[in-house]
Amino acid sequence: MNPHRKRAKTVDRVDSADSAAVSSESTQMRPFPSKPLSVDRVNSVESSDSSRMRPFKDKILLVDRVDSVESSESSRTSQFAGKVSGFDRVDSVEARVDSAGSTRMSRFPDEVLERVLALVDSHKDRSAVSLVCKEWYNAERWSRRHVFIGNCYSVSPEIVAARFPRIRSVTLKGKPRFSDFNLVPEDWGADVQPWLSVFSTAYPFLEELRLKRMAVTDESLEFLSKKFHGFKALSLLSCDGFSTDGLKAIATHCKNLTELDIQENGIDDLGGHWLSCFPDSLTSLEILNFASLNSEVSFDALEKLVSRCKSLRVLKVNRNISLDQLQKLLSHCPQLMELGTGTFMQELISGPVTEFKNMFSNCRNLITLSGLWDATPLYLPVIYPACARLTFLNLSYATLRSDELANLLSHCKSLRRLWLLDTVGDKGLEAVGSCCPLLEELRVFPADPFDQEILLGVTESGFVSVSRGCPKLRYVLYFCRQMTNAAVATIAQNCPDFTHFRLCIMNPGQPDYLTKEPMDEAFGAIVKTCTKLQRLAISGLLTDRTFEYIGKYAKNLETLSVAFAGSSDLGMEYVLQGCQKLRKLEIRDCPFGNAALLSGLTKYESMRSLWMSACNVTMNACRVLAKERPRLNVEVMRDEEGGDDSQANKVYVYRTVAGPRKDAPPFVITL
């Protein structure tokens, strides 16, 4: 069997089938298909790292010419078509004298290849590069410094280490996204320790680790801090299983730390002492984010830390830091680019507000502002001097009202990204539309999502106002309690460039509140008009018609989130058949059954994962899927013992080259 023939069409990550080529034999390569995929023109390759190559397209096109190559001794163009014979490791660079036209195929000198590839950053592009031919595959794997693993179970750490010998930076994502909303039990898995163990021998010089939805223990953090001597950057988002003791270890032992970014984790907060563990000798910190930790840190330690880290550009403190403490901090780091404030008010008004009015006047580089807990109209004007330069303003923890927001936004002409709470209401959103013409991203969060007796927040009219004033919108997350098809159609017309459209009508299955019709036409309008759409989250009363639209029009769609929608199996089938670029499909509480699940039989290998919970799928269908597709892991989470054909309540299907999980807990059954 030639694995490359069966390879998934869109190969863009390590978790994709290109790893399959490695997994079978780690060093021996199978022959490539006779006609390689082609690469885009390389217009100019300069030796300096600052120059940028034109990005490769999704499918690599044939290399026509290299117009100018400065660094290497052979500056002529070469063209190659057909197979590359031989297997040369790029790290052994030999002076190559190719006879230009004598053979059907001549290669780039390895040096040139390496130079060129060193400039390719995007992992999508790199995966594409690795498919060209054996030589490029090798050049790519030796030159790759950063690996992105979108599903930690799609590949094993051993496979990664075998393929990429020189990694300095790893991004790793674990649990399915619905674990953020308590749909995945604890102890599901995604433990980072097996990765760290392999990396400690394979990548002792690892510098960066970014984890999302992984299970991390204090022991792992200590292991990380002690085994990797040059370790620089740690980012933990939505992880759980550790406490502030783990942070202590990081602060204590990582002598070269540049980044500590702790966001929204299930962390056991045992106190703020961890911050005091940074040694006085540590001056390299550039990014420090502890906004989501509850305990108070020693302000003295923080102030000293901030003072001695001259390269600090991102500082996000937690709520315990008061306004006057913030002022002191800012006086030490006026070079900050991103600031997350603490509580934006004073309990006891010790002096006039004017004492703070110069707080931001020296912060000439500030482009991002967040935090602003408890911000009130009394203190908000303090930030006005910095507003003109802001490109990202996160007010999603400030319970502002429409007039307060309007006053603030009148100063914020450069905003590209804005996060709000729905306390600002439709009137507040009108202000957004009139003040922020450059806006590209808007997220509106509900202040009281679970409150059933309050009917406040934003409606369809606020959204329409924003769309009128902000035609460049491409990313929207919008929580509301009522919506109409007509409004969404208008919004789509006003903002045809949407790439991410996430609409959450908070009451499940709610129709257009004016016409009482399903919201099918709303999402139909979106997918028809917004051809660049990559991510879509739908809500409201929806029939199969919505999915028919999605399958027919959303040709660039990569991620789809569905809840309480659809009328029959057809819904899911439309999507699986029509959305060629679909990578992630997550479904909950929909009437999709076995036929729907199995209609995607041949599709799932081209996707990262499928999640289906509280649908109509049974164990037998899952067994069939597992049997027919051995390169998928079909996992079912069970609550209790059932018979042979009982409901499969939570199903998680993902492609993998690592085989079934070895660490699955008892409630996870891999079929």
Next chain:
Amino acid sequence: MITNMEKQAQAYEIMANNKDLNLKATELRLGLPGSESPEREVVVHGSAIKILVAGAKRGFSDAINGGYGVGLVKNGGQETDVLVTPKPALLEKKTQVSDKLNGQSSSPAPKQQVVGWPPIRSFRKNTMAVSHTKNEEKDDPKIGSGCLYVKVSMDGAPYLRKVDLEIYSCYLDLSSALEKMFSCFTIGQYGSHEVRTRDGLSETRLMDLLHGSEYVLTYEDKDGDWMLVGDVPWDMFIASCKRLRIMKSSDAIGLAPRAREKSRNCTEPNNE
């Protein structure tokens, strides 16, 4: 290269060969289970298309007991009960929904809380809850006029509720409201308790109303201490109450032994 059609054919072949898939059983149909409808049809009632979320299992059934909720509608301090049917999406397959759907298009349905919905991360949920309570304490007229929302949790209940303490004038009102709110969660008998007018400051009354001695109503005050509800005058109570908790009386140790003893005396014969 396998074409799309061939892929499709492959998929269907597999399904056809697997008799145990029981596709027919999982096929969405109207009507009671066991009845064979001649063909599948999507039924449209008026302008709304019905959705039967037959597979809505754990998340829903855990959260909804009995399927019907009782909403409280504020009406100048008095409470009126509004018994409404849930939206069709929440009902299980067994029920015929068509008639109900026609009838209830205008009345507001109780929005039952569902696991993991709306999709908000825990950090935000917890943070906003704290923010809200803080705002209430400040008594700032700008923030929310005349609202004093506090969270009410009950041991063993899958989700929290919130009540506006401002709308009640005495402990009696509060306890009746809570009783109604949490009635679906209590184990044991739901008796109808006569609401007798009295200057209600008695914790005994509250015990009674909370189904004998099984639960006690407690609150967390401004200092973070957990107190038994009913000990202090009503005004003092609402000024200091940060949140409420319906606690199992066996857990209410050390709160007020005297009160606990009283509660034991009120034990109904069929409890424990």
